[in-house]
Amino acid sequence: MPRAPATPHNSDAFNLGNISDALTVAANIGGIPTYNAMAYNAPSHPLLSVHISKYVKFTVTTAGTNYSKWRQIITSLLTMYQAIDHITEGAAPAAPDAVWLAVDIHVSLWFLATLSDDLHRLVQGSDGHACSTWTRLRRFFLDHGSSRYLYLSKAFHNCPRGDLSVSDYAAKLQGIADDLAAVEPPVDDRDLALAFLDGVGGSSNSRPPS
Incomplete structure (x- = not known):
């Protein structure tokens, strides 16, 4: 049974060098303006x-x-x-x-x-x-700042800790504070600290002793 010729072992085994020529020929059929895709230089940044x-x-x-x-x-x-x-x-x-x-x-x-x-x-x-x-x-x-501020302000000042760890609870409060900063002046660091201490203390006090 005849076998297919071996694939040439060189850098142009797939004839990539001629792709742009083929595209140019195809693009010229019927008077279509030539577009050499291989020669296109994409913007760099x-x-x-x-x-x-x-x-x-x-x-x-x-x-x-x-x-x-x-x-x-x-x-x-x-x-x-x-x-x-x-x-x-x-x-x-x-x-x-x-x-x-x-x-x-x-x-x-x-x-x-x-x-x-x-x-x-x-x-x-x-x-x-x-x-x-x-x-x-x-x-x-x-x-939508006014209604959003009221919602977030309430969420910030009434944020339960629940079963969250101390670090997760701090992250939750900080997230609400960041959202508040998008519509109003940022939450004061003192208010953030007091809300955190109140949440941690309130959560701890509400749990039965182990």
């Missing part, structure tokens, strides 16, 4: 390699849960990669280049991946730029 799922493992909903934490993560990443202009009103260049546009789309994809569908529909900017979505998102939570 260190932020484009950042996967937001590594840092944000939760979804922000219209209820605003974890919004302040989400905002802090996004702001920190953009500051670290010197791309804070993408969420700063009036900071976008008049004539953005390909790299700036690619980063802006990348940040917009972060929003799409970390905001709930209904929240994203409410805040997505009509021009598609990340800053528009960021600004509308902030205004959305500010518009």
Whole structure:
């Protein structure tokens, strides 16, 4: 039985070097403008390699849960990669280049991946730029600030410890305080400490002696 010829043992065993030529020929059929895919140089920026799922493992909903934490993560990443202009009103260049546009789309994809569908529909900017979505998102939570503040303030001052460990209870209180900071001046450190001591003491006193 005849056998297939052996595969050449060289760096171009799969004829990758000729792929761009084949694409060029195919693209020219019927007068279609030539597009050499292999020659395309994608925009390069260190932020484009950042996967937001590594840092944000939760979804922000219209209820605003974890919004302040989400905002802090996004702001920190953009500051670290010197791309804070993408969420700063009036900071976008008049004539953005390909790299700036690619980063802006990348940040917009972060929003799409970390905001709930209904929240994203409410805040997505009509021009598609990340800053528009960021600004509308902030205004959305500010518009609902009064009712949200009352809810969070009540939750903060009446936060039971239950069966939580001391560290988990402290983290829970800090999370509510962070959410409060998104709509009102931050919770004073003294108030945070007193709420924590009250919760720990109240929880301990309510448990039967071992």
